[in-house]
Structure formats: C-alpha cells, structure tokens
Amino acid sequence: MNRPRLAIAGLTACSGCQLTLLNCEEELPVIAGSFDLAYFPMARSGGDSQGPFDVAIVEGAVSTPGDLALLFRLRNASRVLVAFGTCALFGGVAAMNNGTHQRENLLREVYGEAGRDFESFPPAPFKNFVAVDFAITGCPPEKPDLLALLGALLAGTLPPAPSYPVCTECRSRENLCLLLERGELCLGPIIQGGCNARCPATGVPCEGCRGPVREANVAQQLELLLERGFDRREIERRMSRFTPEWDYGKRR
Amino acid sequence: MGSVVEINPFTRVEGHGNLKVYLDGSRVERVELCLSESPRLFEALLVGRSFAEVPQIICRICSLCSTVHKVTALLALENAFGTAVSRVTQLTRELILNGGQIQSHSLHLFCLLLPDLLDLQGVTDLARQAPDLLKSGLAIKRVGNLIQETAGGRSSTR
Numbered sequence: 001m002n003r004p005r006l007a008i009a010g011l012t013a014c015s016g017c018q019l020t021l022l023n024c025e026e027e028l029p030v031i032a033g034s035f036d037l038a039y040f041p042m043a044r045s046g047g048d049s050q051g052p053f054d055v056a057i058v059e060g061a062v063s064t065p066g067d068l069a070l071l072f073r074l075r076n077a078s079r080v081l082v083a084f085g086t087c088a089l090f091g092g093v094a095a096m097n098n099g100t101h102q103r104e105n106l107l108r109e110v111y112g113e114a115g116r117d118f119e120s121f122p123p124a125p126f127k128n129f130v131a132v133d134f135a136i137t138g139c140p141p142e143k144p145d146l147l148a149l150l151g152a153l154l155a156g157t158l159p160p161a162p163s164y165p166v167c168t169e170c171r172s173r174e175n176l177c178l179l180l181e182r183g184e185l186c187l188g189p190i191i192q193g194g195c196n197a198r199c200p201a202t203g204v205p206c207e208g209c210r211g212p213v214r215e216a217n218v219a220q221q222l223e224l225l226l227e228r229g230f231d232r233r234e235i236e237r238r239m240s241r242f243t244p245e246w247d248y249g250k251r252r
Numbered sequence: 253m254g255s256v257v258e259i260n261p262f263t264r265v266e267g268h269g270n271l272k273v274y275l276d277g278s279r280v281e282r283v284e285l286c287l288s289e290s291p292r293l294f295e296a297l298l299v300g301r302s303f304a305e306v307p308q309i310i311c312r313i314c315s316l317c318s319t320v321h322k323v324t325a326l327l328a329l330e331n332a333f334g335t336a337v338s339r340v341t342q343l344t345r346e347l348i349l350n351g352g353q354i355q356s357h358s359l360h361l362f363c364l365l366l367p368d369l370l371d372l373q374g375v376t377d378l379a380r381q382a383p384d385l386l387k388s389g390l391a392i393k394r395v396g397n398l399i400q401e402t403a404g405g406r407s408s409t410r
Binding site for chain 2: 064
C-alpha cells in the first residue's frame with residue numbers, strides 16, 4: 001500500500017499541536033511506518049517542503065507574511081488541508097486582544113520602538129485565507145482526535161466531525177456543575193466538547209480552549225452569566241481568550 | 253572562493269529560525285543567526301486581565317515546557333501577593349515539574365537529538381532503523397506524561 005505523504009508544520013504557535021502527535025508514544029512507531037512524513041521540521045531534517053502532499057496538517061495562527069506564504073504553499077501542494085488546533089481554527093491565545101487593541105500598540109508595548117520593525121498582523125485563522133478540508137480543535141488537541149484522523153486517512157477518508165458542548169461529557173462524568181452549582185464563569189455550554197471535560201473534572205471552569213461548539217447559544221450563555229452577576233466586560237474578556245470573534249446575539 | 257551554507261528552517265527543535273554560515277575556503281567568515289519566531293506578545297496580552305488568568309494564558313508560551321511556564325507564573329503571582337502555599341501544594345508542583353522534565357527531556361533526547369547521533373533524519377528513520385531504542389525512549393516519555401496527567405489533570409498541565 002502506498003504510504004500517504006504528509007506535511008506537518010506550524011505557523012504562529014507553540015508547537016503544542018505537533019507535540020500531540022509526538023505524545024502518542026504507543027502509536028508513534030506505527031504512525032512513522034504507515035505514513036511518509038515528508039515534511040515535518042519539528043521531528044525530521046532534510047524534508048521536502050515543496051510537495052505534492054496527500055495531506056498537510058498545520059497548526060498555528062496566521063500573523064506574518066511568512067506564515068501566509070507557507071500556508072498558501074502547503075494549501076497549493078496538498079490534496080487535503082487540516083487546520084490543526086485552536087489557533088489554526090479560531091486564532092487562539094495570540095489573537096485574544098484582536099478586537100480590543102491595535103497590533104502596533106501591542107508590539108510597541110513589548111518591543112518599544114523596535115516593534116515597528118516587525119511584519120506582524122493580528123493573528124487570524126486559516127479560513128480567512130484558504131479553503132480548509134478538515135479541522136481538529138483543541139489547545140492542545142486531544143490524541144484520540146488526531147489518531148481518528150490518521151486512521152481515516154489510511155482508509156482513504158476523513159473521520160466524522162461531531163459537535164457537542166463540553167457539558168455533555170461533564171454531565172456524563174457526574175461532575176459538580178461549576179456554572180450552576182458553584183456560580184463560576186464556566187464556558188462549558190458554548191464550547192466544543194471532546195476533551196472529556198478535563199478542566200471541570202478537576203474543579204477548574206472551562207476556559208474555552210476548544211473554541212465554539214457548532215450550535216452555541218451564545219446569547220443565552222451571556223444572559224445566564226449576567227444574571228449571576230458577572231460583568232459584561234469580564235465575560236467578553238474570558239470568552240475571547242481563545243476565540244476573539246463571537247456573535248453575542250447568536251441563539252443557536 | 254567564498255561559499256554560504258544555509259540551514260532554513262531549523263529542524264528538530266521547538267521554534268522557528270534559520271542560519272547562514274559564510275565560508276572563505278574552509279574558514280568561517282561570518283555567521284548569521286535569524287530567529288523568525290512570530291511574536292505573540294504575551295507580555296502585552298496580560299495587561300488589564302485578572303491575575304487569575306495569568307497562569308492559564310502563560311502556559312501556552314511553549315508546549316514542550318508548558319508545566320514550567322505555568323508553575324513559574326504561579327510563583328510570580330504568589331511573590332507579588334506575598335503569599336505562601338502549603339507543603340502539599342509545593343510537593344504536588346514538584347511532582348508535576350519532574351514529570352514535565354522527564355517528558356520534555358526524553359522527547360528532546362530520543363526524538364529530536366538521537367537522529368543526529370545515528371546519522372538519521374528523524375522519527376521515521378528511527379522507527380525503521382532503531383525501533384527498540386525509539387520505543388524505550390518513548391516509554392520513558394510516556395511516564396513523564398503519565399505523572400503530569402495524574403498529578404496535574406492533563407499532560408501539558410494546562
């Protein structure tokens with residue numbers, strides 16, 4: 001059988017999504033044998049950056065001309081482009097102040113006058129620039145989601161993409177509801193599940209790292225939090241930590 | 253006769269960069285190191301946010317060592333408030349940090365560095381030509397992640 005040719009790369013990011021692959025310790029030897037990891041700078045030298053590739057799995061937000069060039073190159077060279085992780089899908093942490101601050105002011109705050117020398121624009125998701133064929137969310141993504149993708153690719157297809165909120169798994173784990181029973185600013189109802197409610201299960205409110213669930217009732221969540229006495233600015237600040245753009249009037 | 257050796261991009265390392273070595277015959281004339289990491293501006297992103305948000309945001313600086321970033325952010329906050337945490341909390345953090353060290357160092361050693369020592373290109377070559385060594389390295393790495401996940405809730409301690 002032909003081994004699918006993969007490109008695995010990162011744009012503006014922390015390499016955490018790519019690390020998810022290397023964290024598949026038990027499966028990695030099989031993965032390395034089943035795919036041609038043709039371009040994977042994080043884990044191999046001397047790769048082929050030109051392609052063509054069967055699949056490009058790319059993490060990170062787009063925030064520099066270099067990011068954009070690499071994204072276009074991988075898009076053009078690949079049959080399937082996978083947006084890998086929250087930054088690629090929604091902008092992620094680096095984009096949290098997109099809606100409230102000018103990029104040049106943020107650059108100046110960190111680098112002073114030298115900030116002018118950076119070619120840097122507000123971090124944006126892939127969908128603003130190219131067509132995306134499949135997406136895996138998460139900061140970082142969950143291993144089973146990546147393994148499901150790789151397994152499906154070997155079978156010549158893509159896995160299903162279910163969309164349900166964090167609360168679904170949280171309730172089935174019988175966790176205490178941090179939002180209703182403890183009055184905490186938990187984003188579970190509007191955030192994409194699949195993480196098995198990792199954070200609420202340890203008593204930490206959902207911080208929204210997997211981005212919006214497909215049919216998020218954002219307006220209802222907003223009302224619920226306002227009723228519980230949270231300040232509108234605080235709510236928006238928390239919601240924008242991984243996803244800067246929300247439609248606060250969206251009901252489903 | 254001058255020549256240039258270029259390494260672009262750096263491989264088997266977390267982060268982005270490239271290197272140019274200018275040669276005059278066999279003598280190195282000049283070296284240009286360029287770190288092309290896109291700025292994410294964490295220092296500026298934190299301004300105006302609640303102190304409670306800081307560790308959750310800061311741990312996203314680097315995935316390979318996110319545990320260290322998170323604990324460091326907690327220590328900075330405790331220092332700012334002049335508070336001390338219990339012995340149990342200190343020990344739990346130490347345990348998570350040790351798990352993180354095991355994960356991060358075994359990743360570096362067995363996945364990123366080992367190919368150089370064996371004159372190979374990367375993990376695929378390792379899987380084919382040094383499968384037992386790779387598997388034993390990954391077993392150590394897995395223990396590091398297991399410690400982090402058991403003590404901290406998730407392997408990247410986020």
